[in-house]
Amino acid sequence: MTGFLLQKLGVNCLLLVLVSMVGFVLVHATPGGPLAQFALSPGMTSARLAEIAHGMGLDRPLWQQYLHWSARLATGDWGRSYRDQTPVLTMIWLHLGATAQLGLASLILSFPLGVALGIVAALRAGTRTEHLASLLSVVLLSLPTFWLGLVFIYVFSVRLGWFPAGNLTTPGHGAFMDHLRHLALPSLTLGLVSVPLWSSYTQAFAGDIWRQDHIRTARALGVPAWRIVVLHLLPEALLPLIPVAGVYLPTLLSGALVTETVFTWPGIGRLLLDSLQYRDYPVVMGLLVFSAALVLLCSLVAEILHHLCDPRLRG
Known part of the structure; x- marks a missing residue:
């Protein structure tokens, strides 16, 4: 039973990582990516958008962004909503x-x-x-x-x-x-x-x-x-x-x-x-x-x- 449990836990952890990776890539592949909401703001300029991207770490390679995001996720920091800055876990x-x-x-x-x-x-x-x-x-x-x-x-x-x-x-x-x-x-x-x-x-x-x-x-x-x-x-x-x-x-x-x-x-x-x-x-x-x-x-x-x-x- 212990071996069965450890095997299932390992498979499920791997599946969870794969799901998160696919979801992360798809979000960045959508038109505008994670900055789409900011780009729609009135008066938004390219310089300001680049500044926001730098502040959020979105100008780094995608694999570095994923590692940073998953590390925060593992510590309980799931980010905050763009709408009202409410923690995601709270929502x-x-x-x-x-x-x-x-x-x-x-x-x-x-x-x-x-x-x-x-x-x-x-x-x-x-x-x-x-x-x-x-x-x-x-x-x-x-x-x-x-x-x-x-x-x-x-x-x-x-x-x-x-x-x-x-x-x-x-x-x-x-x-x-x-x-x-x-x-x-x-x-x-x-x-x-x-x-x-x-x-x-x-x-x-x-x-x-x-x-x-x-x-x-x-x-x-x-x-x-x-x-x-x-x-x-x-x-x-x-x-x-x-x-x-x-x-x-x-x-x-x-x-x-x-x-x-x-x-x-x-x-x-x-x-x-x-x-x-x-x-x-x-x-x-x-x-x-x-x-x-x-x-x-x-x-x-x-x-x-x-x-x-x-x-x-x-x-």
Whole structure:
């Protein structure tokens, strides 16, 4: 287990370095580079722009800039926003809570629905029920997140007036129920588009387990189907979903960017989009490294939990 952990840590650190290098090069390759925002300032001259570049160390070779930036990153200095000089880490922390709430709410919705849909499809293989479950998964998978969000806003906010159309809370209202009403539509949007992920994997795992000899023996002995599903099929089918959960985070982050934009939800995705539009590259790079580190960490934790929970993987 120790060797496995050290190997995974080494690979993840290498991947994080590669992601940061690619992101750093791409930022400098964009038109105007990191100085694009300063170049747009009224009255900016070439001499003043060169002075700013020298002060920020942007006139040095690119590899020296990367080493300097990564060294500061390792010490906790992630730079400051061009907009208001707020530390990048502070900005990420202030927006992380909203994304975490949205992600947790969508997971609470999508996981049970996806697992239930996958179990039903696996138990009714070759029947009309399986075809309907598969069709529902395909439909949910095909729905664009932004389109689904706009439909929900039109139906439940504009037409029915049941839920707010966006933002975290209503100005002047800090009640818990008011926050839940704002959370309902974005979490429903992100949760529904995540259902096919859980249902497809669950159907594949549960289908294989349902055809195994010990399940067939229990069914032949007259054990009730619900008892077989609850006590045997479901625990065995959920075990392989642990590493899948590590893959779920990138999907959640990419979907959250669109969802947060549609519902003006002040999370990490909205911060990234605003920073790209403003060309606030310190924040963009900070979010890139933070997201990559979070994805790799969740994937590593999922693999470790899978090894600990599955006795077949213990060496």
